[in-house]
Amino acid sequence: MIAWIFIVLLVFYLVRKFFQQRAYENTILKHGCSPPPQYQHKDPILGIDLFLSTVRSISAGNSFIHSQSLFGKYGKTFETNSFGKRVLLTMDSENIHAILVTLQRKFLVEELRIRATENFLGRGVFNTDGPSWEHSRALLRPIFARAQISNLGHLEARVDALIGLIPRDGSTVDLLPLLKRLFLDTSTEFIFGESVNTLVPGTSSFDAQNFLGAFDTALKGIGIRIVLGRLAFLQGIDTHWKKACQVVHSFIDRNIDVAIQRRNRNSQDSTKRSFVLLDELVKETQDRLYLRSQLLNIFLPARDSTAIGIANVFFLIARHPLVWDKLRAEVLNNDAPVNFETLKSMKYVRHVVNESLRLIAPSGRNLRLATEDCILPHGGGADGSQPIFVQKGTEVMFVFRSMHYDEDLWGEDADDFRPERWERSDSIPQHGYVPFSAGGRVCPAQQMVLTECAYILVRLVREFEKIENRDPEESFIEQHKLQMESRNGVKVAFTVAT
Ligand code: HEM
Known part of the structure; x- marks a missing residue:
């Protein structure tokens, strides 16, 4: 009996997800956007596999290497599933600039922070x-x-x-x-x-x-x-x-x-x-x-x-x-x-x-919640250069440490500690340092x-x-x-x- 209830709920969940996804894809096209690459989850329902590998990398002290390998595989912006929620990860400088500056009124923090902190702070x-x-x-x-x-x-x-x-x-x-x-x-x-x-x-x-x-x-x-x-x-x-x-x-x-x-x-x-x-x-x-x-x-x-x-x-x-x-x-x-x-x-x-x-x-890194539908400039299409649609309720994790190592912005020696690069203002990318x-x-x-x-x-x-x-x-x-x-x-x- 319990098994049947479980199967019915699962089918109901998958059908709902299917239609939600179709509606989402139609909205993306309507806005002239392309979808970002999707993380290939082993567990597509809750995305626990990515959660576990992230926790493992944090406890091993190498979460930065973990992020770098994900960006290397999926590109500078990609979508993941975190316990059923859509979460975008980005290291793209134009996207980060949009989240923090041009679209800052749509990317907020209160809903993410207040419940956990208000009693104390x-x-x-x-x-x-x-x-x-x-x-x-x-x-x-x-x-x-x-x-x-x-x-x-x-x-x-x-x-x-x-x-x-x-x-x-x-x-x-x-x-x-x-x-x-x-x-x-x-x-x-x-x-x-x-x-x-x-x-x-x-x-x-x-x-x-x-x-x-x-x-x-x-x-x-x-x-x-x-x-x-x-x-x-x-x-x-x-x-x-x-x-x-x-x-x-x-x-x-x-x-x-x-x-x-x-x-x-x-x-x-x-x-x-x-x-x-x-x-x-x-x-x-x-x-x-x-x-x-x-x-x-x-x-x-x-x-x-x-x-x-x-x-x-x-x-x-x-x-x-x-x-x-x-x-x-x-x-x-x-x-x-x-x-x-x-x-x-x-x-x-x-x-x-x-x-x-x-x-x-x-x-x-830091996290924001999209409190309205909006469009980020990059991340869609085969080379990630097309705009992407961000649905209200999406969490966006921006990894600015990865952006600080981006060779497209900082040159081939991006990984090197070289204070001399600051002598020339034209070698500092306009939106690449935060x-x-x-x-x-x-x-x-x-x-x-x-x-x-x-x-x-x-x-x-x-x-x-x-x-x-x-x-x-x-x-x-x-x-x-x-x-x-x-x-x-x-x-x-x-x-x-x-
Ligand atoms: C090396 C030292 C520091 C670094 C790298 C740093 C970096 C940052 C960053 C990245 C944020 C943005 C967080 C977000 O968007 O959620 C922030 C916010 C903030 N920082 Fe700092 N911080 C430093 C030291 C300090 C110190 C010493 C103070 C106070 C005496 C301070 C007070 C604040 C406050 C109040 C905010 C919140 C601002 C807001 O949300 O409007 N920080 N800091």
């Missing part, structure tokens, strides 16, 4: 679209514009401390955890007005480990909610998770109270403390829940990103010692204090950071991050004569957390300048 710049998102962006724009110039001051002492933790006897150091601690300290200070002070143990005025542990537990809960999809509400019964959210919320609420009191007292000490994002937000509103939501929506994408970004620069330079020598020549040629203006004048430093973000950005995304949702911290990366690089290049790779593994093995980092860390040794 509230609603803010990261997980909403429309007026709510526009309001957040308008609020943040002037703050980040000021932060890129004002924030170097508070990095100085922390980078002194970092340099103090690097062995000077040529023994091996893993820069990744040190940089993570440094940027956790600076980002909590910049965003909340109170640093967790993890770089130098014993300097924190509160239980930083408790806060960070709670934050990680809260994030794991979000991961579970993503997997649960429509059943995400079930995760709400996990009291351990609820408690973790409360710990994070009360840390932030305490800082909000302090910021509001300072603002209302209009005391002089507010000018003494370094530039704090929360202080700036408090000038606009004193709605505590709104403030907490905005802060968490900024801390989530900020967490570890800059640390991983700059750690990757060292990962690559340690394997390219001539780049270090060239950097040192430029940096030692300028003995002025390291400030915003000095950094701007150091072209090779900037080229090294750009090139590193091209090859290994902290995040290499480590900070593009369009309306471009990372608001981009300029601040680039300045901070350049600052750390210059300070270390001034301090040390040589860098040496101490990682027996030459290639980059991925570790996927919130962002993507090097599984083996960044193990190097420095030689002190004499």
